[in-house]
Amino acid sequence: MESSGAHTRDWTAADVEPVSCCICQGPGEPVYDVPPFAVVRCPRCRLSFVSPRLRAHALQEVYDDVGYFEGRVYAAERSPGTVLQRIWTSGRLGLLRSSLGRAEVGARLLEVGCGYGRFLAAARERGYDVTGVELSRSASRHARDVLNLPVHQGQLGGARLDRRFDVIAAWDTLEHVPDPVAFLRAARTLLEDDGVLVFSTPYISSLPARLLRTRWWTLKPTEHIWHFTPRSHQLVFARAGLVVTRILRNPLSVANFGRLDSLVGVARRLPDDP
Ligand SMILES: [Zn+2]
Numbered sequence: 001m002e003s004s005g006a007h008t009r010d011w012t013a014a015d016v017e018p019v020s021c022c023i024c025q026g027p028g029e030p031v032y033d034v035p036p037f038a039v040v041r042c043p044r045c046r047l048s049f050v051s052p053r054l055r056a057h058a059l060q061e062v063y064d065d066v067g068y069f070e071g072r073v074y075a076a077e078r079s080p081g082t083v084l085q086r087i088w089t090s091g092r093l094g095l096l097r098s099s100l101g102r103a104e105v106g107a108r109l110l111e112v113g114c115g116y117g118r119f120l121a122a123a124r125e126r127g128y129d130v131t132g133v134e135l136s137r138s139a140s141r142h143a144r145d146v147l148n149l150p151v152h153q154g155q156l157g158g159a160r161l162d163r164r165f166d167v168i169a170a171w172d173t174l175e176h177v178p179d180p181v182a183f184l185r186a187a188r189t190l191l192e193d194d195g196v197l198v199f200s201t202p203y204i205s206s207l208p209a210r211l212l213r214t215r216w217w218t219l220k221p222t223e224h225i226w227h228f229t230p231r232s233h234q235l236v237f238a239r240a241g242l243v244v245t246r247i248l249r250n251p252l253s254v255a256n257f258g259r260l261d262s263l264v265g266v267a268r269r270l271p272d273d274p
Helices: 054-065 080-099 118-126 137-145 180-189 207-215 230-237
Strands: 029-034 039-042 049-050 107-114 128-135 151-153 165-171 189-201 242-248 262-269
Touching: 029 207, 039 151, 054 137, 054 242, 080 118, 080 165, 080 189, 080 262, 107 118, 118 128, 118 165, 128 137, 137 151, 180 207, 180 242, 230 262
Parallel strands: 107 128, 107 165, 128 151, 165 189
Antiparallel strands: 029 039, 039 049, 189 262, 242 262
């Protein structure tokens, strides 16, 4: 689905700023020019990212626009997008059950970037004790007021969560956050020692990304500001004290159904440094 409805105005050079690689702290080298943005790649670790990218205030505008989620997670009940969401939710809950070293009932689950709360509501039905964090004011309000879910509005770092979780889920979120290493470090401090972090992201080494280049439908340089590969996932997670233990790339696996350019992963904590 195209989300350009969320872009209520044309972005100019005043809305963007250059950023550095979240692993190496250095500038990237040009890959694609998509003015006023550019996709660059770090010459040291090969992580791809958008620089210049939207400044924080402009990003908040994008996520607060009610149109951002329409045609995505909050489409009509029987739209193809909603049917896919249900398939992914069921596959992802299955993946979680098999990755979790304990019963689902009572397990504490935090979803970061929970949108309107559909995955959280499904997890609650399985017996998880759920909490959400969502940047969008409109989506987080819906999750709280309509689905009665405990959802904090804002970035993960600002959510003031006072307990640890058995599961942290970040579906299609890591590519959106200002700094993935900082995000994953914050997630790690919230994860129980034997907890699991489950995630999905697009990946830029996928066939559609490589074939379509700037026409890749998931490039979206306003929102997708980090572009991973299975290798750069490992680097970013390792920098945050986590290790990716499983990757599902098959578009026939239920957790990733129909997605040619995205993957689903499971990560765990590395032990604390002595
Ligand atoms: Zn780098």
